[in-house]
Amino acid sequence: MADVTTETATPQTAGHAPRWAGALSGILAASLGLALGTLLAKLLTGVPTPINTVGNRAIDFAPPFLKDFAIEQFGTADKAVLIGGVVATLAIVALVVGAIGVTKPKVAQVAMIVLGVVAFAAALFDRTASANIVITVLPTLLTGVVAFAAITFLLRRMGTLKGEPGSTGGFERRAFLIGAFGIAAVAAIGGGLTRVFGGAAARESRAAITLPAAAQTADAIPAGAQIDLKGISPYITPNKDFYRIDTALSVPDVPTDGYVLRIHGMVDRELNLTYQDLLDMPLEEHRVTLTCVSNEVGGPYVGNATWLGIRTSTLLEMAGVQSGADAVLSTSADGWDTGTPLEALTDDRSSLVAVGMNGEPLPLIHGFPVRMVVPGLYGYVSATKWLVDIEVSRFQDFTAYWTSRDYTAEAPIKFSSRIDVPASFEALPIDNARVGGVAWAQTVGIAKVEVKIDDGGWNEAELGASDTDETWRQWSWTWDEATEGRHNITVRATTKDGETQTSDRAPIRPNGTTGWHSVQFRVE
Ligand SMILES: Nc1nc2c(c(=O)[nH]1)N[C@H]1C(S)=C(S)[C@@H](COP(=O)(O)O)O[C@H]1N2
Numbered sequence: 001m002a003d004v005t006t007e008t009a010t011p012q013t014a015g016h017a018p019r020w021a022g023a024l025s026g027i028l029a030a031s032l033g034l035a036l037g038t039l040l041a042k043l044l045t046g047v048p049t050p051i052n053t054v055g056n057r058a059i060d061f062a063p064p065f066l067k068d069f070a071i072e073q074f075g076t077a078d079k080a081v082l083i084g085g086v087v088a089t090l091a092i093v094a095l096v097v098g099a100i101g102v103t104k105p106k107v108a109q110v111a112m113i114v115l116g117v118v119a120f121a122a123a124l125f126d127r128t129a130s131a132n133i134v135i136t137v138l139p140t141l142l143t144g145v146v147a148f149a150a151i152t153f154l155l156r157r158m159g160t161l162k163g164e165p166g167s168t169g170g171f172e173r174r175a176f177l178i179g180a181f182g183i184a185a186v187a188a189i190g191g192g193l194t195r196v197f198g199g200a201a202a203r204e205s206r207a208a209i210t211l212p213a214a215a216q217t218a219d220a221i222p223a224g225a226q227i228d229l230k231g232i233s234p235y236i237t238p239n240k241d242f243y244r245i246d247t248a249l250s251v252p253d254v255p256t257d258g259y260v261l262r263i264h265g266m267v268d269r270e271l272n273l274t275y276q277d278l279l280d281m282p283l284e285e286h287r288v289t290l291t292c293v294s295n296e297v298g299g300p301y302v303g304n305a306t307w308l309g310i311r312t313s314t315l316l317e318m319a320g321v322q323s324g325a326d327a328v329l330s331t332s333a334d335g336w337d338t339g340t341p342l343e344a345l346t347d348d349r350s351s352l353v354a355v356g357m358n359g360e361p362l363p364l365i366h367g368f369p370v371r372m373v374v375p376g377l378y379g380y381v382s383a384t385k386w387l388v389d390i391e392v393s394r395f396q397d398f399t400a401y402w403t404s405r406d407y408t409a410e411a412p413i414k415f416s417s418r419i420d421v422p423a424s425f426e427a428l429p430i431d432n433a434r435v436g437g438v439a440w441a442q443t444v445g446i447a448k449v450e451v452k453i454d455d456g457g458w459n460e461a462e463l464g465a466s467d468t469d470e471t472w473r474q475w476s477w478t479w480d481e482a483t484e485g486r487h488n489i490t491v492r493a494t495t496k497d498g499e500t501q502t503s504d505r506a507p508i509r510p511n512g513t514t515g516w517h518s519v520q521f522r523v524e
Pocket residue numbers: 242243244245246247248290291292293332333334336365366367378379380382383384385386
């Protein structure tokens with residue numbers, strides 16, 4: 001912070017502007033620049049906002065351990081925390097720069113230019129931009145120019161920077177405040193308008209879509225797949241409750257107009273498919289349980305949905321995969337990419353290039369208009385959202401977003417189980433101590449779930465009806481001899497291959513957690 005006491009300590013000319021006026025000017029100039037730059041970004045398509053573009057660079061430069069920490073500490077709020085950090089840093093810098101400007105106006109002017117250049121440089125290298133580079137850098141350019149013009153105007157109003165126009169010759173509180181108020185008003189209006197725009201193109205085209213009926217529908221969900229127990233995860237996760245994990249600071253705005261899925265690389269025929277081309281192909285419906293590698297034992301990053309899409313094997317057959325290929329590198333509109341074993345996209349599992357989720361076009365945050373869904377593999381090696389590019393390749397020929405950050409290239413989902421009821425420290429009634437949850441072993445299937453109370457023996461739980469081996473399975477168990485007081489419950493699953501969950505704890509990195517989920521609860 002600027003040292004306010006220097007204001008009286010330094011010899012000053014009559015009417016020298018106070019430090020608070022400088023600090024306020026710094027904040028206002030930065031705010032006005034950001035408001036107008038952000039507004040411009042939102043009016044363009046495929047262009048990150050100045051704050052997001054700086055945030056994107058921060059994500060790209062952050063070491064993996066910091067990301068693990070952020071996901072662990074803040075969960076899906078990690079993006080909000082990052083943006084908050086960028087904004088707070090900028091605010092402090094703007095305050096200090098403005099306060100310095102009271103005695104050193106040229107320094108403040110140069111500092112505003114430097115801030116603009118930093119944002120400009122971030123935009124120049126922003127992999128999330130889908131617009132061309134000249135358009136991508138425009139918002140940060142505008143931010144820098146406006147922030148410079150605004151600080152210059154306010155420094156003149158303060159009488160700090162001599163020269164016409166707007167120079168008052170000395171500090172007059174009233175004249176300064178009128179100028180400051182004007183800047184604040186324009187910044188507020190600009191900031192308000194940014195909320196009106198953005199994501200508009202995708203939202204509009206999504207609203208206009210009616211998905212065709214599936215050529216092959218999923219079998220009905222067997223009766224009894226959903227166990228009647230309050231608090232258990234619903235068998236199908238509603239879209240609004242489905243977990244969201246991605247590196248996108250703002251949801252990529254990908255309208256169906258102009259959408260092209262390119263399939264190329266080690267293929268006989270390159271394909272360029274429009275959204276309509278995809279809808280015109282034989283669509284299949286499959287229920288698949290997605291899981292994130294960042295899911296802690298007992299964690300929330302797992303969900304089950306009915307997906308509508310074209311089999312990846314159909315598309316790859318059309319393109320004609322050449323021999324020697326063992327991987328598919330898929331890329332999103334915002335430049336995120338991942339490698340998936342070719343085998344997982346061509347064997348008999350229900351791997352899809354999906355357009356629908358639970359009877360609707362994909363929600364914007366879940367990859368509209370097109371994403372991948374691959375049963376049995378963690379999302380980071382398979383589930384590319386906002387999918388625009390599929391390149392048939394070889395693992396040895398590329399690294400992808402997470403594999404260049406210490407995660408393994410191949411990552412089948414580690415089977416697991418979770419207690420939904422009781423929730424942590426919840427009380428169960430002694431005459432009906434019923435517990436339950438979900439277990440998943442995608443592509444293999446769950447054969448058995450067992451629970452134990454405290455240090456007791458394992459008890460076999462009842463399983464919900466089996467749907468497919470690509471989905472999770474519910475379980476429940478009633479503790480008939482429940483005793484009052486505090487207890488601990490632990491769960492473990494066994495797959496149809498006869499493997500039982502290990503109690504050994506593995507961390508998220510490099511390829512997912514293991515261990516048993518336990519919950520503390522009470523019986524009364
Ligand atoms: N474009 C893009 N797609 C992505 C990601 C991403 O960061 N960017 N994250 C992946 C990860 S790690 C997971 S677990 C799934 C999550 O999909 P969901 O948000 O629809 O649940 O998306 C995958 N697809």
